[in-house]
Amino acid sequence: MNVTVTVNGKAHTRDVEPRTLLVHFLREDLGLTGTHVGCDTSQCGACTVHLNGEAVKSCTVLAVQAGGMEVTTIEGIGTAAELHPLQTGFWEKHGLQCGFCTPGMIMSAAELLRHDPDPSEETIRHHLEGNYCRCTGYHNIVFAVQHAAAAMRERQAGQAADD
Amino acid sequence: MTDRTDKYMGQALKRKEDPRFITGAGQYTDDxxxxxxxxxxxxxxxxxxxxxxxxxxxxxxxxxxxxxxxxxxxxxxxxxxxxxxxxxxxxxxxxxxxxxxxxxxxxxxxxxxxxxxxxxxxxxxxxxxxxxxxxxxPSVALGSAALEDGAPQVHDDVPGNVAFRWEIGDEAALNEAFGRAHKTVKVNLRNHRLVPNAIxxxxxxxxxxxxxxxxxxxxxxxxxxxxxxxxxxxxxxxxxxxxxxxxxxxxGGFGSxxxxxxxxxxxxxxxxxxxxxxxxxxxxxxxxxxDMQGRDHESEAELAVDAEGRMLGLRVNTVANLGAYLTLFAPAVPTYLYGTLLNGVYKFPAVHAKVTGVVTNTVPVDAYRGAGRPEATYLVERVVDVMAHELGMDPAEFRRINFIQPDEFPYQTPVALVYDSGNYEPALDMALDMMKYPDLRAEQERMKGTGKILGIGVISYVEACGLAPSALVGQLGAQAGQWESSLVRVHPTGKVELYTGSHSHGQGHETAFPQIAADELQIPIEDIDLIHGDTGRMPYGWGTYGSRSAAVGGSALKVALQKITAKAKKIAAHLLEASEEDVEHAEGVFRVKGAPGQQKTFFDVALMAHLAHNLPEGLEPGLEATAFYDPKNFVYPFGTHIAVVEIDTDTGHVKLRNYGCVDDCGPLINPLIVEGQVHGGIAQGAGQALWEDAAYDDEGNFLAGTFMEYAVPRADDLPSFETGHTVTPSPHNPLGVKGIGESGTIASSAAVANAVMDALWHECRIPHLDMPYTSEKVWRAIRDARGAGLGQAADD
Amino acid sequence: MYPANFDYHRASSVQEALAMMAENPDLKVIAGGHSLLPAMRLRLAQPPALLDVFGLEELRGIRREGDVFVVGAMTTHAQVLRSELPLFPEVAHEVGDPMVRNRGTIGGSLAHADPSADYPAAALALGVEFVIRGPGGERTVPADEMFVGMFESAVGLGELLTHIRIPASVRGSAYEKFKHPASHYAIAGVAVVRHADGEIRAAYTGAGERAERLPLLEERLNAGQPAGEGLVDAANLLGDRFASPEYRAHLVDVLAGRAAARV
Missing domain, CATH: 3.90.1170.50 (Aldehyde oxidase/xanthine dehydrogenase, a/b hammerhead)
Known part of the structure; x- marks a missing residue:
């Protein structure tokens, strides 16, 4: 089947089998390997991307279901030159070790911060229950998200003051 | 110019490797x-x-x-x-x-x-x-069941399913010690099976x-x-x-x-x-x-004390389930990495352990984070707590009076190891202070009768890591050397590549190793890169496991760097027309003592080493050095961990409420990385104590084959952790460092187990239950104990 | 892992979906796919063809009609979570995780009738009605007739659950859940609702083959008595490695007491 998906702002059309999962479409058809696969039961969250602005597990969406929609992956949320505040937060607070869960963790946390600019530790932990990390014990991930939240609030306050 | 001594070592630098991971540019095998x-x-x-x-x-x-x-x-x-x-x-x-x-x-x-x-x-x-x-x-899954008469035979060439029988310690001395005992306790423990589950x-x-x-x-x-x-x-x-x-x-690897x-x-x-x-x-x-699985011991442990509560001896008999095949380090894990650690942090006159390695129709078992040492720590610390409860002594104080004292190091244990250095009491005191231990005990009293019970688990551990003197492990059966290599390659521009046989799969080598090098070479860390993980580029090395990267790989690097600075100094002295003795390497330059201004930078020296226009007579061009470092002993990190759990007596649900620890891994190269290792280790050990269980039925059907059945800790299962450090350097490696990669896991399953059992002992005098403390198990134990009149009512 | 291959069809309207289903009985309806796709990835399910109804706007959203909220079956858990529905937002908070809640739908979950799902207890305690369309037209099924058995709901072959009618105002409600440590599904969950007329209804999920009302609990609570014990017979419950039938029966008692205390 032909499917067109806009990924990180660019439309891509590919001929795929209906069974192609969105994560395989991203990794294998588009070569965007920042999105990872860590399980086969839709639990670990390593494959989290944004689909039309909402965080989803790309291992549990068919590529054909994403037809006509917009996908943002870890490669599209920030760049090395201009990191997303969450990317900075994870770096500053040592919120990653092996890095495998990190893209999904960041994409999931990004959605939290859109709804809640100042989440408590409890809120962050509950929100990230669908993103497994085996390295950090989650301790520094909580701080990483709070670091990003503070930076984003500051940026917003700065923008408000400019207006 | 500031003094550059130890400018980078000890600093919580954010990691050099992170930009690629946070932008999705990491390159994993499947990529x-x-x-x-x-x-x-x-x-x-x-x-x-x-x-x-x-x-x-x-x-x-x-x-x-x-x-x-x-x-x-x-x-x-x-x-x-x-x-x-x-x-x-x-x-x-x-x-x-x-x-x-x-x-x-x-x-x-x-x-x-x-x-x-x-x-x-x-x-x-x-x-x-x-x-x-x-x-x-016919098939069999449980180690002890495979030893029974008439048990199904897994392999024709492994009679009785026994792969090995092994023992350590002086049995006669132990029997003599038990003969003098004022009190003994015996505990049967199952250290259940785990799946490492790197993400x-x-x-x-x-x-x-x-x-x-x-x-x-x-x-x-x-x-x-x-x-x-x-x-x-x-x-x-x-x-x-x-x-x-x-x-x-x-x-992530965690051994797997x-x-x-x-x-x-x-x-x-x-x-x-x-x-x-x-x-x-x-x-x-x-x-x-x-993936190779971890743990799976069935043990009987017996502890003897004298009338003052001094430990006299520990007797251990363990059946270690090795699974269907013997894999790389499988025979070493339940023997030399386990039996030798059964002395713990205590002054035992005698320890004796027998281990039977058994094959079964299950996935092979090999090293998983801690490898033998969590099994030993769980056994020792659990039986020590049972004894403390029986004696009516505070578990922390019972430990304190039995600690090996700081002036007794190096300390020869009755089970072969010589502990290099240690000072156990300050770590215990710091941990007790950190967690406000007396307040916790008071809270525990206050909570009686509320439907919630509080448990406080205190454990003190020592572990042996930094594998290992090659000749020693060779005598013990290793078919491998356990040294490590490092190559330091200085380019003409003064940029430096470090090569190590260690491998980073989350441990932050690309930051920590350059920190060591930047201080030794006195150049900016930005000029240094670490290369690892490619046999086509590095000298031979043995890799990363057993918390050996810093202690062995880091030491190899240090020795290679010293060769570089020694040669660089020769070149600098020659360029400065001074004798080598008159040249010092300080504040980032090679300079003539007492002659300010007469100096050469590392870049000047690196360039001349390559141009070779003006080198000392007989000195080879180039600036490159390789070192192969073979450690003189294991290193012995130690510490005290305290877990606090709250149990809902209506449901049996155990909540890990607080966790604090004080670890001593010698000097910290990068505190950020050390803390991260501790956090992750705690989570994995707590996972074993409370949730994770690679369960099989009696016939070897696997019952936990997806994340739907196998519970790894999630963010909302855990609290934040409090961490602290004491610093007792290892006397025998050039950095003084010990390992920290496994300490958290070695300590935390025992700490959380002791916390749960502390609650159940105080509530209803249950001496021991095995991990994992799943809600039904805990609920039943409380109900049955209360039914049997062992609960609070009996005390009142 | 890849699912086995299948044909994929997307419906542009409920009417078209029903026509396609009438024509091809092999069509398996996929909504958010968060139960179906994991089963297909493990090849526990291998439907030859999927009919995607997730995108049907006519099945999405929540509107009020007098005393009831009418909820489109393709309304996601996330939308439910942020809605003014009684009880359901609290329950949605317990479903899956944020990513699952962004894709999974209330209708998909209820029609799937997973015995350890959270919503069925709420649906029974609230006494919701299910609007189901099929080749013969539309019918309304009361909650008490919806959950027929394990993974079996009243939605028949060729039918589509289109809407859920939920009473708009209740005096009080609560959902208490005890979750499986690995899957986070309910080992037991109890919903208690005090309706506008004062009547209390209660139901449990997770513990048995299907969600069911708790008549003994309702009787006691409506008589002003405490929840008490023995609300369900362990002989009728599920058991596994993590929770035996006896333990599940006990959990239903405990959770019922806690939920009742909150309404």
Missing amino acids: FVLHGMLHAAMVRSPYAHARITGIDKSSVEDMPGVHAVLTGEDVAAAGTGPIPVGWLLPELKVPPHHAVAQGEVNHVGDIVAVVVADTRAQAEDAAAMLAVDYEAL EPRASLAQFSPASGEYLLYTTSQNPHIHRLILAAFVLNIPEHKLRVISPDVG KIFQYQEEVIVLLAARLLGKPVKWAARRSESFVS
Whole structure:
């Protein structure tokens, strides 16, 4: 089947089998390997991307279901030159070790911060229950998200003051 | 100019490797694509034990995209040898471990055949359809059950399912000590089985070049040189230099990526037979039945004390379940990494342990984070708590009066080890202060009768890591050296590459190793890069496990750096026309003592070393040094961990409420990285204590084959942790460092277990239950104890 | 892992979906796919063809009609979570995780009738009605007739659950859940609702083959008595490695007491 998906702002059309999962479409058809696969039961969250602005597990969406929609992956949320505040937060607070869960963790946390600019530790932990990390014990991930939240609030306050 | 001494060591620098991971640019094995690449899918046994009576290749050979079906016969015909064991014990029985089963499968998940196809989906389609006939055989899963008379035989060549019998310590001395005992307690403990579950599933990608006869293997490995050695010398029978093993970014290991796996052999072989690159990447449900599993001990432990509460002796008898095959370090884990640690942090006159290694129809068991030492710590610290409860002593104070004292190091234990350095009481005191221990005990009293009970688990641990003096481990059966290498290559521009045989799969080597180098060379850390994980680029090395990277790999680096600075100083002295004794390396330059302004930078020296226009007579050009560092002893990190749990008596649910610890791993190279290692370690140990359980039924059917059944800790299961450090350097390595990668796990399952049992002892006098403390188990224990009148009512 | 291959169809309207289903009885309806796709990835389910109804706007959203909220079956858990529905937002908070809640739908979950799902207890305690359309037209099924058995709901072959009618105002409600440590599904969950007329209804999920009302609990609570014990017979419950039938029965008692205390 032909499917067109806009990924990180660019439309891509590919001929795929209906069974192609969105994560395989991203990794294998588009070569965007920042999105990872860590399980086969839709639990670990390593494959989290944004689909039309909402965080989803790309291992549990068919590529054909994403037809006509917009996908943002870890490669599209920030760049090395201009990191997303969450990317900075994870770096500053040592919120990653092996890095495998990190893209999904960041994409999931990004959605939290859109709804809640100042989440408590409890809120962050509950929100990230669908993103497994085996390295950090989650301790520094909580701080990483709070670091990003503070930076984003500051940026917003700065923008408000400019207006 | 500021003094550069220790400018980088000890600093919580954010990691140099992180930019690629946070932007999705990390390169893990499954991210690599080679031209014309095919995909392999494994056909795995649904039986715990069966004879393969037929495989009908024609059932799938015509399916779309299928290139080949490989069976055990094909693998044997290709001349591929079985995967060897890397640690031998006297009279060890080693059943052959083939890349693909040859006539018989011995655990659920054992590889029966391999399908290679154009795409991963096609390979999986065909693997699902391959017609295989089995004749089921009797099977056994529990170690002690496999030892019973008439138990099913896993392998014909392992009589009675006993792979080895091993013992350590002086049994006569122990019996004499027990004869003097004022009190003894005996506890039966099960240290249940775990699945390591690194979040990156294993993967391998192989290529064979017929022109050169060279193989290339990308694989998820903690130690690429070990893979190369085993694959070349034992399995493929090719010269080592014909195989290059690259272990790129690796998404966590925890031991599970040390071992030589069947799938790595398979992709190499398939790549040669088919003339195309072949990739395999595990699905998580495959990882559950093919990654080496951890722990699985059944033990009886008996502790004796005198009338003052001084420990007299510990007697241990353990059945260690090794699973269906003996893998790389399997024989060492329940023996030399376990029995030798049964002395704990205490002054035991005598310790004696017997260990029986047993084969069963389960996934093989090998090193998993801590490897033997969590088993020892859990056993010792659990039985110590049972004794403290029986004596009516505070568990912290009972430990304190039995500690080895700081002036007794180096300390010879009754179970072979010589502890290098230690000072246990300050770590205990700091941890008790940190957690406000007296307040917790008061709160525990206050909570009585509220429907919630509080438990406080205190444990003090010591572990042996930084494997290890090669001659010593050689005497004990290791078929490997345990030194480490480092190569330091200074470029003409003064930029520096470091090479290490250690491997980072999350530990932050790319930051910590340059921190060591930046201080030694007195140059900016930005000028230094670490290269690792590629046998084609590094000198030989033994890799990362047993918390050895800093203590052994870091020490190798330090020695190589010292060679560089020694040579650089010679060159600088020559350029400054001064004698070497008059030149100092300080504040980032080589300068003549007492003559300010007369100096050469590292860049000046590096350039001249390469230009060689003006070098001291007889000195070779270039600035490069290699060191092979063989440690003189293990290193012995220690500390005290305290866990606080709250139990809902209505449901039995255990909540880990607080966790605090004080660890001593010697000087901290990078506190940020050290803390991260501690946090992750605590989470894994707590996971074992409360949730994780790789359960089998009696016949070896695996009951926890996905994340739907196997509970790894999630963010909302855990509290934040409080951490602290004391610093007692190791006296025998040039950095003074000890390991920290496993301490958290070694300590925390015991700490959380003691917390749960502390609650249940105070509430209803239950002396011991085994991990994991699942809610029904805890609820039943409370209900039964109350029913039997052991509860509070009986106390009142 | 890849699912086995299948044909994929997307419906542009409920009417078209029903027509396609009438024509091809092999069509398996996929909504958010968060139960179906994991089963397909493990090849526990291998439907030959999927009919995607997730995108049907006519099945999405929540509107008020007098005393009831009418909820489109394709309304996601995330939308439910942020809605003004009684009880359901609290329950949605317990479903899956944020990513699952962004894709999974209330209708998909209820029609799937997973015995350990959270919503069925709420649906029974609230006494919702299910609007189901099929080749013969539309019918309304009361909650008490919806959950027929394990993974079996009243939605028949060729039918589509289109809407859920939920009473708009209740005096009080609570959902208490005890979750499986690995899957986070309910080992037991109890919903208690005090309706506008004062009547209390209660139901449990997770513990048995299907969600069911708790008549004994309702009787006691409506008589002003405490929840007490023995609300369900362990003989009728599920058991596994993590929770035996006896333990599940006990959990239902405990959770019922806690939920009742909150309404």
